[in-house]
Every structure is written in structure tokens, then in C-alpha cells.
Amino acid sequence: MAAEGPARLRVLIVDTRNSGRSAAGERMLRRHLQGHGVSADSIRVTSAGLDAVDGEPMLEAARIEIERHGANAAGFRTRSLSSAIVDAADLIITGTKDEWDVLASRHPHVSRRAFSLSELAFLYDGAVRAAPLAEHAAMLARRRDAARSIPLDFELPPIEHYVEHVSQLGDRIDQAAAWVSSIWAALLPAPTVAEPSADAMRLDAFGVRVAVDFAGADVAPVVAAARRMWSRCLVAGEDDAPVEAALEVTVDRDPAVLAEARARGGLAYDDPSHAIHFLTSSITVRAIERRVGGPVLMHAAGIASPTGEVVGFIAPSGTGKTTLARTLGAHYGYVTDETLAVDSGLGVLAYPKPLSILDRTVGGLKEEWGPESLDLVPVPDAPLRLTRLLLIERDIYADRPVLEELPLLEGLAHLSEQISYLARLPRRLHTLADMVEGVGGLARLRYREARDVIPLMPQLFGRAA
Amino acid sequence: MPATELPGGARVRSVWDDAIERDGQMLVLAGNEVSLLSPVATALVHAARDGITLDALGARLVEDFGAPEGRDPGEVLREFVTALVQRGVIVIEG
Known part of the structure; x- marks a missing residue:
């Protein structure tokens, strides 16, 4: 069965003339995606120039770099960037930060789905985000909002050293293309749904x-x-x-x-x-x-009491959910460390997946451990029901954990950033509001160490502290 | 044209897919982006629901909230509009 409908992700690479970086980016990204078996029907990569003249060939230096990295430079012609081209893209990559600025001033409505090449490499670095491709642009924009400093451009030898400059740039573009291709390929739905074997x-x-x-x-x-x-x-x-x-x-x-x-x-x-x-x-x-349009799927850890009450701890990736799940899961039921599924009746669907342990890396990748190996408590047999939702925030100055109730809209604004396919929920923001009001509102929990939260759990489960 | 340079006669219109209002603030979903709007931004997107010129929009906001202290109202308005265009809540018509 072929993939249905339009491409899952439409990527547009933009620079000034569409004859150098963007041309190289287009061809190198296509090559790496093809190497992962990803067809143009799934991820479509094109390029254009902010001030390009239509129909020109690419720069000779770009062609040499493309071919040096094993990609195909044939048949390329420059394109000028139009509103229609911009609007048809889900994710836009600019060659430099200056080009991002020009793009954002001409087409401000796409500025939150546009990233410079080095920003993209930085924002994707080190971690595969377990989010559907359709949500990556919004997720990366939020990571950009939260990041203190991001390298806006690659550091390269000065342009006077032209050969060295171009060659290093070619390498950086190829590396970035290789890494994002491996991420995107892993997150695409399979183009064919094979019948699983009996041993699966x-x-x-x-x-x-x-x-x-x-x-x-x-x-x-x-x-x-x-x-x-x-x-x-x-x-x-x-x-x-x-x-x-x-x-x-x-x-x-x-x-x-x-x-x-x-x-x-x-x-x-x-x-x-x-x-x-x-x-x-x-x-x-x-x-x-x-499960798009079904239960609310949150980027949250879940911990269950012996009688099935579940506390959800909401936070973006890489901000302590897994450490908290591991620490609390040594004493209470481990529901999940990353994806908490809650149905319209506040029932929780368990997903006790392996945990990515932050302090151990293997070959530059976070090491994964099963809950059994970490000796985490299994979820109880009782039906699981959401009883409390907390936004978590590490705070090295918090002598003891601090709970702060949030006004509904402010809480929903934070929560909505951690919801998969929010726009496809039956009643969108109102579905979230019902869930939050069903558990008595949202609070922010600030804590220094995950272990500091352990004594708080009986109170959070709703029993006498 | 950048929203900061729009002429007073330019028309803008607000768009959203879902919204919740409380205490003068509004949480809006436009596409995949959720934005929490301040009371001024909330009044702005309500006034622009059916399309409005920047001049008329600016006059409406000054009437409701007074002129911004020590700033050119038109400049402040264009900053609001630029931010809301980036969040997908305002579109520039024509």
C-alpha cells in the first residue's frame, strides 16, 4: 500500500541566490533521505532564493561539494522565492541568520517554522524527539524560544580562504543533512504496512x-x-x-x-x-x-498510587521527566516517562516504555533502560485515573518542593505546548480545559532534586499527607 | 511588506480555530500554535474579526485603553500586529 495523501513533511531550503548553500542543502538532504529509503512522496525537499534569478545553474563550487559528498547535482535550476512557495512549506531552512531575517520580514507568518541551518543542527542535536513530524516545526520553535544561546551561523574559515571555507561548509551541510535524515526517517510512518510475523x-x-x-x-x-x-x-x-x-x-x-x-x-x-x-x-x-483525535497525549511522566490514582508531570523533553519518573517509580507505579495518554473520562492508558538515562551515553546517544532493569514498581491492577497534573520545573534554589496553582489560561497555554495533535482533538482547547478542570486545575511544581518530591506524593495522590 | 511598514489603510483580519476567554484574556489556537493574548491583544483580535483598517483599529484601541505612554500609538499597534501575524492569529488582507 503506498503512502496516502500529500507529503508528510515539505521542507524548503532558502538562501539569497539559490545557487550555493540552498542548492547544496537540497541535494545533500535528498541524498541522505533516499539512503534511508524515504521517498519524495513522504518528505519533499525543494529550494529557492530570496533574490534569485529563475533558471540559472548552481555555482560550480556548490556542484563540486555536492558531488564530493556523493549526491547528485544534475538538472538543477535556480528558483525565485514566491509567497506560494513559502506557504507550501512545513519547515523552512535558511542558509544563514541574515537570510532568516530577510525571510521573516518578508513573510512574517512563517517565522516560527523557519530556522537557519546551524539553528536546526543545534535544536536537533543529541536527541530524537518522539513527536510526529508534522509537529516538529512548532516544537523546534519552542526549543528556540527557551534556549539561552544558539549558534546562528556555522563558524567557518574566512571567505578569503575560499576553498577551505566552501569545503568546510559542504561538510557541515552534509553532517546536518545526515543527522536530520536519520531522525525523520525513524519517525515516518512505514510506506507499507507489512503483515507482522508470528515471532514479532x-x-x-x-x-x-x-x-x-x-x-x-x-x-x-x-x-x-x-x-x-x-x-x-x-x-x-x-x-x-x-x-x-x-x-x-x-x-x-x-x-x-x-x-x-x-x-x-x-x-x-x-x-x-x-x-x-x-x-x-x-x-x-x-x-x-x-490515536490522533482520541485520548489526550501529553509529553508527561505518569506515576500511579497502589489504588490507581495517577499524577502527571508535564515538561518538555530533556528537562527532568525521566529522572523524576525513575526516582518516583522506585516507590510508586511507573506509568510512563514520556507519553501520558488520558481519555475523556480521565482514565489513563499506561505506557511503561524504556527510559532514556541522561547520565549515560553510548556512541553519543542516550542509553535506554527498561523499567524492569531499573527495578521500578509496576502499575497496579486497579483502573488508572488521572488525579493531578503538574508542570514541573527544576529550581536549584528550592529548599523544598513548592506548589503554585496557575490561572486556567496560563496553565493551558503551557500545557498546550506539550500536547500531540492538539488541533485534532475533538474539542481542541476545550477538551484540554475539561481535563484540567476535572483534576482541579494545573499547578507548577518547583523542586531541586527528584528525591525531594517523594514525600509529597501521598498529598498529590489525594490522600492525607 | 513587513507589518511594521503597513500603511494606515491596510486591512487586517483575525483568524483562529478555537479560543477560550477568561478575565479579559484569551487563549487562541491558530493552526498548530497556541497563544495567550493580553487584554489589549484580545481586544485587537475581536475588533479585527471581520477585517478592519489599521487606522480604525488603532482608534478603537486608543478609545478603549488610552494612548500608550511616551510611544507613537501607530508604532505600538504595528508591533502588536507583527507579533500576532507571526503567531498566525492576524492575517493581512489583499
């Missing part, structure tokens, strides 16, 4: 049945690790609930095997640590995609 690992991700098949000569350690890490989400083999999302993960050192696997729509890696890292985000995003 079957998981329950907040009620979505996900099947994962493994292949390749070097996949054995990944199979063992995945079954251990996902043990809390595994469903028994005789389970007859229909599979809603199927993935295939191939690990093999042979590039030909990887290419074949990617052509089938699978995820394929040459080393186990990348496979494990991307697998977690892929499973989460594919499960999210199957």
Missing part, C-alpha cells in the same frame, strides 16, 4: 498494538535488549487484538542488506546502539499517529 515482538503502547519484527545478521543483541527493555509493554503471543502499527528493524553491517530493508520501508542500521535508540522513538510516534 507485540507491544501495548497506551492501547495501541505495535508489532516489531527483527532482521539482519547483527540483530541478535537488539532482539534480546528490546525484549528486556520493553518487558512491561509486551503482550502474550496468543493476544488476538489487531496490530495497528508494524515495524521492521534490520541490523547488518552489509550496506546492500540495509538498502534492501529500507526499500521495504523498514528501519535499518549498521550498529545495535542506533537501532535501539531509534526504535523507542519510532514505536512512540507510530502509536501516537494511531
Whole structure:
């Protein structure tokens, strides 16, 4: 079955003349996406110039760099940037910060989905965001709002040293293209939905049945690790609930095997640590995609009392949710560290996925641990029900945890940034408002160390402290 | 043309997909962006619901809230409009 509808992500690369950086970016990004088996039907990459003359060839230096990095420079012609081209893009990448400024002044309504190349590389650095591709521009814009300092342009040798300048620029563009391609490829829904094998690992991700098949000569350690890490989400083999999302993960050192696997729509890696890292985000995003317009899906950790009351801790990625989930989960039920699913009756759907442990990295990637290995408390058998929602904030000056109730709109404004597919919820902002009012409002919890929150839990669950 | 340079006769219109109002403030969803609007911005987007010129919009806001202290009202208005255009809540017509 071919992917339906228009491209999932339309990327536009913009510079001044469309003959240098943007041309190179277009061709290098296309090459890396193609290497991951991503078709132009899924992610469409084009380029244009703010002050370009239509129909010119690219600069010779750009052509040389494109070909030096193994991409195809053939058939390129410059395009001038029109409003229609701008409006058709989901994500816009500018060559430099100056070009971003010009773009934002001419087309202010796209400034929050436009990023300079080095901003994009910085904002995506180090972590795969477990969010659907359609939400990446808004997510990156919020990361940009929150970041203290972002390198707005690449540091390069002065332009007087032209050869060195161009060559290093070519390398930086190629590196950025390679990294974002691997992220986007892992988060795309498979172009084909293959029938999972009888041996597939079957998981329950907040009620979505996900099947994962493994292949390749070097996949054995990944199979063992995945079954251990996902043990809390595994469903028994005789389970007859229909599979809603199927993935295939191939690990093999042979590039030909990887290419074949990617052509089938699978995820394929040459080393186990990348496979494990991307697998977690892929499973989460594919499960999210199957529940668009259903339960509220929050970027939040969830912790359950023995009788099923759940406290949700809301925060952007990389701000302490996992540490909090791990610390509190040693004493109370571990519901999830990242994606909390709440239905319209405030019922919580558990997703006890592996946790990305911040203080350990393997090959530059965060290490993933299963809740079983971390000895976290399982969720109770009782039905899970949301009882409290907190925005969390680390504060090194907080001698003890401080709870501060937030006015409804202010709370909703913060919460809405951490909701997947908000615009597709049945009653959008009103669905969120009902949920928040159903748990007595939103509060901000400021704390220094995750362990400081442990004594607060009985009170948060709604029992006598 | 940047919103900061729009002539007084230019028309703007507000657009949103969902909104909740409390105590003079408004939370709006426009596309994928959620914005919490101040009382002045809330009055602005209400006045621009069916399209309005910048001159008329500025006069309405000065009438409701008074002129901004020590600033050119037209300049302040254009700053508001620019921010709201970036958040997708205001579109420039024509």
C-alpha cells in the first residue's frame, strides 16, 4: 500500500541566490533521505532564493561539494522565492541568520517554522524527539524560544580562504543533512504496512498494538535488549487484538542488506546502539499517529498510587521527566516517562516504555533502560485515573518542593505546548480545559532534586499527607 | 511588506480555530500554535474579526485603553500586529 495523501513533511531550503548553500542543502538532504529509503512522496525537499534569478545553474563550487559528498547535482535550476512557495512549506531552512531575517520580514507568518541551518543542527542535536513530524516545526520553535544561546551561523574559515571555507561548509551541510535524515526517517510512518510475523515482538503502547519484527545478521543483541527493555509493554503471543502499527528493524553491517530493508520501508542500521535508540522513538510516534483525535497525549511522566490514582508531570523533553519518573517509580507505579495518554473520562492508558538515562551515553546517544532493569514498581491492577497534573520545573534554589496553582489560561497555554495533535482533538482547547478542570486545575511544581518530591506524593495522590 | 511598514489603510483580519476567554484574556489556537493574548491583544483580535483598517483599529484601541505612554500609538499597534501575524492569529488582507 503506498503512502496516502500529500507529503508528510515539505521542507524548503532558502538562501539569497539559490545557487550555493540552498542548492547544496537540497541535494545533500535528498541524498541522505533516499539512503534511508524515504521517498519524495513522504518528505519533499525543494529550494529557492530570496533574490534569485529563475533558471540559472548552481555555482560550480556548490556542484563540486555536492558531488564530493556523493549526491547528485544534475538538472538543477535556480528558483525565485514566491509567497506560494513559502506557504507550501512545513519547515523552512535558511542558509544563514541574515537570510532568516530577510525571510521573516518578508513573510512574517512563517517565522516560527523557519530556522537557519546551524539553528536546526543545534535544536536537533543529541536527541530524537518522539513527536510526529508534522509537529516538529512548532516544537523546534519552542526549543528556540527557551534556549539561552544558539549558534546562528556555522563558524567557518574566512571567505578569503575560499576553498577551505566552501569545503568546510559542504561538510557541515552534509553532517546536518545526515543527522536530520536519520531522525525523520525513524519517525515516518512505514510506506507499507507489512503483515507482522508470528515471532514479532507485540507491544501495548497506551492501547495501541505495535508489532516489531527483527532482521539482519547483527540483530541478535537488539532482539534480546528490546525484549528486556520493553518487558512491561509486551503482550502474550496468543493476544488476538489487531496490530495497528508494524515495524521492521534490520541490523547488518552489509550496506546492500540495509538498502534492501529500507526499500521495504523498514528501519535499518549498521550498529545495535542506533537501532535501539531509534526504535523507542519510532514505536512512540507510530502509536501516537494511531490515536490522533482520541485520548489526550501529553509529553508527561505518569506515576500511579497502589489504588490507581495517577499524577502527571508535564515538561518538555530533556528537562527532568525521566529522572523524576525513575526516582518516583522506585516507590510508586511507573506509568510512563514520556507519553501520558488520558481519555475523556480521565482514565489513563499506561505506557511503561524504556527510559532514556541522561547520565549515560553510548556512541553519543542516550542509553535506554527498561523499567524492569531499573527495578521500578509496576502499575497496579486497579483502573488508572488521572488525579493531578503538574508542570514541573527544576529550581536549584528550592529548599523544598513548592506548589503554585496557575490561572486556567496560563496553565493551558503551557500545557498546550506539550500536547500531540492538539488541533485534532475533538474539542481542541476545550477538551484540554475539561481535563484540567476535572483534576482541579494545573499547578507548577518547583523542586531541586527528584528525591525531594517523594514525600509529597501521598498529598498529590489525594490522600492525607 | 513587513507589518511594521503597513500603511494606515491596510486591512487586517483575525483568524483562529478555537479560543477560550477568561478575565479579559484569551487563549487562541491558530493552526498548530497556541497563544495567550493580553487584554489589549484580545481586544485587537475581536475588533479585527471581520477585517478592519489599521487606522480604525488603532482608534478603537486608543478609545478603549488610552494612548500608550511616551510611544507613537501607530508604532505600538504595528508591533502588536507583527507579533500576532507571526503567531498566525492576524492575517493581512489583499
